[in-house]
Amino acid sequence: MENYIQNKKFDTPHSEGFLIIKSANEWIDEAKTKPIPKRIFGPFWYEEELCILFADTNQGKSLLAVQIIDSVTKGVSTLGIEMELKASKVIYFDLELTAKQFEMRYAQYDQEQDILFDHFEFSEHFLRAEINPYGHDESIEEYETYLFKEIETQTSKSGAKILVIDNLSCVISDNEKARNTTPFLIRLNNLKKMHGWSILLIAHTPKRNLFAPISRNDIQGSKSFINLIDSCFAVGESQKDPSIKYLKQIKVRYGAFQFPTENVMVCKIGKETNFSSFRFLEFGKESDHLKQFNLTNKGQIKSKAYELKEEGHSNVKIAQMLGVSEGAVRKWLKQVEAED
Known part of the structure; x- marks a missing residue:
């Protein structure tokens, strides 16, 4: 042999x-013989990558995705982040919003007359797809399998090489289990390789510990499937002001970590005229935007330590989260258990 x-x-x-x-x-x-991949959204997402963008609910994931698409389809950068492509066609699989909900984000609203006006003008390279509720026959094929095939078929028909899927929850019914999500990501990876596509997948994070930095452990489903993707970044909410968000790299394959926890990109989310978007403010430390403990309240800290232990964190990890020694954590846990 x-x-x-x-x-x-x-x-x-x-x-x-x-x-x-x-x-x-x-x-x-x-x-x-193949060209070096170009930046689609700075160091966060490159050509021919399968990338995940994740955040908690209502943190602006979809707004940022549309902002990136607008940048790519017009051939201009956004948030001061380098975009190396010429104006390119993108297909956006919006599996959550209705057309009216989408419209309302990109128009001005006259409250007195109850009308929308001055609509934002997107490029004709920006294609949006939503689910036709009458388009699937459940007796013929399982919904998730059919949807995946449709995503491949419609992207191929459109001629787009860049696609955004918003979001994972709408594609996989039970994405909290790795056995359900892993096959889907493998299939997406195969599409990427077969067609040379660049894919951005939007995902949620379950309720996370607001005292701790965002990590791969916070991504919806299993942290193990991050190995199946090329890059990953997250949107975090500042505990100082809910309108303040920060972008943080979680995984990269090309280049280096430009925006790790020590240097996150801080933005403000809002709608000045007819375009809901992120606006760059500054670079900063993630720790400045995390929830802070009141160290004068030992009872609160003890309770939090016990709560984190119940969530499955080790004593060492809890100590890191609370900014105390591991010995103190052990002592507090014993005290709380004794009180129970």
């Missing part, structure tokens, strides 16, 4: 097997 492998020239076409085997040099020679 070893001699066979050494002597065989691995030029197997993609249709002849599940795995394609070539020498490392052959793979590199093939890669040399």
Whole structure:
């Protein structure tokens, strides 16, 4: 078998097997013919990447996604972040909002006359898709399988090479389990490779600990499937002001971490005229925007330590979150248990 492998020239076409085997040099020679991926949204998302953007509910994930799409379809940067593409077609699978809800975000509202006016003008390269409630026959095919096929079919028909899926909850009914989400991400990865697509997938985060920095543990579903994607970034809410958000990189494959916890991008979310969007404010530390403990209230800290322990955090992790020693955490936990 070893001699066979050494002597065989691995030029197997993609249709002849599940795995394609070539020498490392052959793979590199093939890669040399492909251009270096360009930035779609600065260091957060590059061409031909499967990227996840996640945040808690009502933190502006969809607003940011549309802002990025507007940037790409017009060939201009946004938030001062580099965008290296010429104006490009993007298809946005908006699986949450109705057309009217979408319209209201991108128009001005006259309260006295109860009318919308001065609508924002998007590029014709911006394609939006929503679900037709009459378009699926459940007796023929499972909903999730049918939706995935439709996403592939309609993207191919549109000619777009960039797609945004908003959001994961609408595509997979039970995405809290890795066994349900992992196959979907593998299929998305295959589409990316087959078609050369760039994919941004929007996801939620379950209720998270507002005292701790955002991490891969906060992504909806299983932290293990972050290994299946190329890049990931999150939107966090400042505890100083709910209109203040910050963008933080969670995973990168190209380039480096430009916006980790020590240097997050701080923005203000709002709607000045007819475009709901993020506006850049400054760079800052994530710790400045996290919820702070009142260290004078030891009872509160003890209760919080016990609550974090119940959530499954280790004593060391709890100590890091609370900014105290691990020994203090052990002592408090014993006291709370004794009181119970």
